[in-house]
Amino acid sequence: MQQPVQATPAGTPEPALVLEARDIVKRFGDREALRGVTLEAARGELVAIIGPNGAGKTTLLSILAGIQRADSGSVSRPPGEIGWVPQQAAVYSKLTVAENLRLFARLEKVPDVEGTVERMLVQTGLEERRNDPVSQLSGGNKQRVNIAVGLLSEPEVLLLDEPSAALDPRQRERLWEFVLELAAHGTTVIYATHNVLEVERHAGQVLVLADGERLFAGSPRQLEQIVGARELDFEEAFVAFLRQQGH
């Protein structure tokens, strides 16, 4: 097993960590889905988790979200303090936007249900669609409702599993505007993606997983530098890095 590449710029002050997952191991029968993966995320940081299919990205997010239990390792925050946005919109299509938000706000035991619902409708720009059943929304708006539900308890950390997978470019752009605004207001966003461009453009930190192993943790630029090919774009650099690491 190769040692993971840890890229931390020299002389930079250590940011305050809001989430720290250490040595996470997860097995499914004989198969080891995660092999001692560690992740650290600072306040307001955008952390991208990338890797080939079956690398363990969703498994890692599921463990951070409390959906699955790790066989060993630790997570610094309980699941209740972490917002979770699954890849597919996890909302009820027969209910309206407002009813979905109200239901989950009640289940989250949010103190001011109606106030929180109103705030999330404004924040996601869905005030005018509040009474529309979710089934009538576009993919982008569904994803907004999905994210809004994840933000109801005002978590400091938000987990997004391939948030733009089913969106067209315009919807994707609007989604990222929204996510970047969240990060700008101090929410730490950890997202798994196959879209390397979204990593290059938005991520402050990139975590590369392959076969359940953490291969790299650092900025996208540092990943390019490690590969050492200046003329390569980020996607080519990522593929070259995987090859270097034997994947």
Added chain:
Amino acid sequence: MRWLLLKDLQILRRSPLLVSLLVLYPIVIAVLIGFAISRGPDKPRVAFLNEVPPAASVLDLNGQKIDVSKYGQQVFSRIDPVHVSSEKEAIAKVKSGAVLAALIIPADLTQKLESGTGPADVRVYYNAEDPVKARFVQDTIKAEVQDANTALTKQFTKIALNYLNLISKGGDISIFGKSFNVLGLEKAQGIVQAAQAGLPRNDPLRAQLGQVANFARLARDNLNLSNGVLDAVGTPIRANQTILNGSTTPLDAFGVAIAVTVSLMFVTLLLASGILALEREENAFSRLVRGLVSRTGLLVEKVGLAALCSIAVSLLMLAGIALFVSLEWGRFPLWIVALVFGAFGFGAMGVAIGGITREVRAASLLAFMVGLPMAFLALVPSGSVSSGLYDFIRVISALFPFKPTLDALNSALNSSGSIGLPLVHLAILTLAFGLIARVSLRRFA
């Protein structure tokens, strides 16, 4: 959990077509099954032609008159007669399928009966293209002829007994319009004994008259036994019935219990399995179980919702049935107990199906695929299959909630058997299926 329950009710309210189908379809199926099981075939339509002239319908057996047409009316209690004017018309109706069969009473029926030289014949026509129909007609007609024979035999027996009584005790009899006095054995014995007493002690005739008097006494004694003998000839075998298992629940009342159980089963199974699978189809399951609701809590909510809805549907159904069938409303608390236990048993099975299948359509399909055989197996009567197969069927039926729910409802509705054992059975099944459902949720997300 309260909010989840309200959410599910809200979703159901917004799916009127689904809810209508979910409620109406099981009710229709349940009522059909209930009717099919509780009712035999209706009175068959049979073309009927009585060629016996009205004047000749009275049978005269040496002065004793029997109105044969009275026995014809008995036949009509089991068939729906379609009166025809000729044998040709009767045959045409059978051929066209307008009637199931034709029954012709020939004009010489009473003459043949009066002559006593042999049995009188009636003619029956039917189509035998369908073996089931043929068997049904054969059995119905055979039963009717048997009933008529029994009734006539009773009359003949009565007449024969009158004759025997006449021989024994004496009296008047009218034959061919002329009256005769029959001495009878009793009087004959008296006369002989008086004549014997008047003879000298050593007269040889005295002993001979004694023999005649003895014969008359013995003959009278044996004729007194003939009443029972002739009765036995009329009905040689009588069934003395003793119920060993089950109860004497009327067929209609049992049909109600079956219909309600089938309805309860389908509504609960489909709702519980579908609404749990919906949580996964909507991708909401993983969001819910990360601290908002426990997995067990989620199952309890689904079972509770399905039970609530199915009990409401079942009670409505019972109220509707009560318009046509007499139900004991005084036993209402027991109805509720049986319905609650049954609904929870089916609900637990439903969430197990939903947990295993993980898709609404697959869950609905599996619920139907398991539900119908489960119901039919529970209704297989003993003796209809080999004992080994019947034992196997009983074991399989015991693994599902249909049979104990039917037993509990039959007990609650019809005071048939104990309700305690089926309730305990249902409680055990609820826990077992709940456990299966809980285990299935491990790989549900």
